[in-house]
Amino acid sequence: MDDYTKTPLQLPLIDLSQPLTSSSLTTLSQACRDWGFFHIKNHGISKDLYTKICMFSKNILNLPLDTKLKLGPSSSLKTYTPHFIASPFFESLRVSGPDYYSSAKRSGDVLFEAPNPEFYKTMQEYGKKMVELSKQIMIILLKCLGDGFDTKYYESEFGQCHGYLRINSYSPRGNVEYEAVEGLGMHTDISCITILHQDEVGGLQVKGKDGKWIDIKYSEGELVVNIGDLLQAWSNGKFRSSQHRVVLRKPSNRLSLAFFWCFEDEKMIVAPDVVEKERIYRPFLCGDYIRFKVISEKGRFDKVKYTIDDFAVVDTALTDV
Ligand SMILES: O=C(O)CCC(=O)C(=O)O
Numbered sequence: 001m002d003d004y005t006k007t008p009l010q011l012p013l014i015d016l017s018q019p020l021t022s023s024s025l026t027t028l029s030q031a032c033r034d035w036g037f038f039h040i041k042n043h044g045i046s047k048d049l050y051t052k053i054c055m056f057s058k059n060i061l062n063l064p065l066d067t068k069l070k071l072g073p074s075s076s077l078k079t080y081t082p083h084f085i086a087s088p089f090f091e092s093l094r095v096s097g098p099d100y101y102s103s104a105k106r107s108g109d110v111l112f113e114a115p116n117p118e119f120y121k122t123m124q125e126y127g128k129k130m131v132e133l134s135k136q137i138m139i140i141l142l143k144c145l146g147d148g149f150d151t152k153y154y155e156s157e158f159g160q161c162h163g164y165l166r167i168n169s170y171s172p173r174g175n176v177e178y179e180a181v182e183g184l185g186m187h188t189d190i191s192c193i194t195i196l197h198q199d200e201v202g203g204l205q206v207k208g209k210d211g212k213w214i215d216i217k218y219s220e221g222e223l224v225v226n227i228g229d230l231l232q233a234w235s236n237g238k239f240r241s242s243q244h245r246v247v248l249r250k251p252s253n254r255l256s257l258a259f260f261w262c263f264e265d266e267k268m269i270v271a272p273d274v275v276e277k278e279r280i281y282r283p284f285l286c287g288d289y290i291r292f293k294v295i296s297e298k299g300r301f302d303k304v305k306y307t308i309d310d311f312a313v314v315d316t317a318l319t320d321v
Pocket residue numbers: 166168184189196197198204244245246255256258
């Protein structure tokens with residue numbers, strides 16, 4: 001595969017059960033500026049809950065294609081992305097907040113012959129926990145941006161954020177033999193933050209400023225957090241929304257749960273007054289950026305053609321991300 005650094009990336013691991021010291025805030029700020037990725041542990045999501053979600057997810061994604069296609073992409077629900085849209089190896093199911101129970105039920109009513117309340121309840125529990133976790137992480141990130149930023153900006157700027165979950169499944173296709181393929185091509189996330197559970201198969205990679213790909217390692221009990229485009233813009237480029245991808249090293253199945261925490265569509269995104277340098281992005285409506293991405297990528301996320309810099313940058317000379 002293309003330019004690749006073999007040693008996995010050393011990223012900060014934030015223990016959410018402990019108060020953060022000022023030195024851990026400094027290390028985290030640096031990682032968010034350089035990589036836009038870090039790990040968290042003691043996040044309050046039990047192994048049991050993951051085991052249950054994985055079981056439900058596998059059961060759903062093992063259903064016949066005809067059944068899954070009732071959920072999209074051309075149905076009204078559009079919660080299912082089949083193979084060959086993002087990549088031949090990738091398919092996904094979406095569950096949206098704030099009512100994760102009802103969202104899962106809407107898909108479940110189409111998929112299952114009998115009601116499956118256990119699945120809906122599990123998705124609700126996971127969605128609720130992810131929302132709490134996103135708030136906790138956002139507050140920490142605001143502290144990284146400036147003293148008192150959490151109390152000053154959390155409620156007014158991030159108080160209306162919402163989330164959705166994507167269950168991503170990667171599987172070998174036909175008799176294809178491969179050493180390493182892109183299961184999900186290079187992209188950035190639109191979100192403020194993404195909280196990701198990758199399984200032990202690993203394969204998530206981030207692209208460094210040197211242009212080389214580097215592995216984000218899997219460790220049991222840890223979750224990966226990454227900065228998305230919306231927070232890169234709101235932080236005036238102090239946090240980086242990095243390009244990342246998933247590489248499948250040998251024919252194997254892989255499951256990941258990605259939770260995207262986003263501003264509401266109507267939100268005008270403007271970096272706060274206290275930015276140290278001129279604003280590098282013009283103010284823009286969150287929904288306009290999302291529409292721009294959807295139109296420019298036509299539903300694909302395997303190629304980064306346009307990013308937040310193409311959409312809203314004022315002066316490229318000011319960008320250091
Ligand atoms: O499957 C993964 O580990 C990453 C998924 C991802 O980057 C995404 O869904 O945006």
